[in-house]
Amino acid sequence: MTAAPAIPGSASGLPGPRKRRRLSRKLAPWLFLAPGMLMFLIYVIIPILQSMWISFYQWDGLSPKHWIGMENYVELLDDDAFYTSLKNNVIWLVLYMLAIPAGLFIALFLNQKLRGIRLYKSLFFFPFVISQVVVGLIFSWFYAPGFGLFFALTKWLDGTGIAILANPHLVTYGIIAAGLWPQIAYCMILYLTGLNSVAPDQIEAARLDGAKGLKMLWYVVLPQLRPATFIALVVTIIGALRSFDLVSIMTSGGPFGSSRVLSYYMYEQALSEYGYRMGYGAAIAVVLFAIMMIFISGFIWKMWRDERGL
Template sequence: MSTATTSTRSAPPRRRRKDDTKLALLFIAPASVGLLVFLVWPLLTGLYFSFTEYTTLTPPRWVGLENYQRLLSDPVFWNSLKVTVWYVILNIGIQTIVALIIAVLMQRLTQSTILRSLVLTPYLVSNVVAAIVFLWILDTQLGIVNIFLQSLGLDPIAFWASETWVIPTIALVNVWRHMGYTALLLFAGLQSIPAGLYEAARTDGAGEVTMFRRITLPLLRPILALVLIMTIIGSFQVFDTVSVTTKGGPADASKVLQMYIYENAFARYEFGYASALSVALLLILMVITFAQYRLSRAGESDLD
């Protein structure tokens, strides 16, 4: 009896678990403030302005759905949407294929960290600098590309002044800049595929093409879907390359949605209508992202 009492008395008191809630809130406070100030508040403000007539010179005047009715009957908006979609198709299609090839080559042929770093080099160049450099390189009169074409006896190509060539040119410039970053994202996804699957496939006599089609693509699908969602959202927001090179020309052939929004807001000071255009772009991206996420089953993995 006394032994039991002594052991009970000598047992150390249980320590209360420390509550780290306040410390956690302190750490996330700066990011939360930035999120509210630079994302949530501008979103809500832009949504409100989209229902107003606002030119910064006078207070916003509530007009209801007038801006959206104007948007639906605006031929420039529909042309900008068509131009943007064409740019996205070219940019994402070429960029994804090239990036996937680079990622597979990095996985299958080399383990060099230096080579992987070099692949990322174009992404370190800002969009504005890349646009200016390619503006010189592809200049109709003095650009090195057209000088080379003329040396072959071919006619120079007006890359920036032709309605046919301007969007493919802008798309290829951005493919050059972003393909390394996209390739590294896909390469990270390839690293998660067990190497034993490839060894078993080789034992069964499968070739590289068969392994890519039967193993790589199916198992890479979740990462590929998420990368496509990210790149499509980014492509719909293209602006700086167009602003530096063509400013929407020739004849609105490169006037993407972001360029049209900018013109309405900062050239015509129609901030209400520009906000309505921005909300329309947001809704388009939400629909595309939701549809792509569901159709590609981005949240599921075949490795489970």
């Protein structure tokens, strides 16, 4: 008697070709994602969890940690500097939203076929390519008493001049104006990219129906710019909440702590010569992270609903 031929994937116990292909198709995406997920775990997730853990300690960064539970968070509730920083972050968040419509209208202007439009695009694109440190220095000179252009203009108007970075009531608005300059340029680039994908046949159909001006913008152009608007909104909100560099360069939180934001106050408490309170700084970081997660979770939820067509 001759032995029956072995059936792949049955008697031998080894997976057949089809099973191997299915298994490889299932594993391939995870293999490609694994390096990125590993880096995300090491450099993002683990530091976030460590910050949360440190926020329950009293620690100067060198000596042994001392467990104090929720005392850092209780202290935050009675900290006037924390409330000033939180209020300034809210002001940043509200006024930074101006970058989105401003970037949209500049992009609409630059999207037209005009003579010399490339030069205009270069001028509006310039703030995006320079660093925030340079932006902070430029506006510090712009506001500087004595030789700053803004000070000279206000002196010409009222005879005394306004030293905006030395005024506790105006300093936050002056720094926000400096931050809006590159942020508007970034939103403009996003909308310029989105305008290139606007369907010309829909524009022509709307013109034949008599739509023009604001009606054309609202009912035809803006619906096709939803992805660009979504990205601009996310990036602008994150930029407003992590506004550290301009505050550090332009005022170092002054005058009298009136321009602090949560990110700078966290640095001031945890890492500057005035603090070295790692646990308290970590508690501030956790609060800032929670605020960011509220917005980010909302955006992810909306993106998921849009993809599912709900």
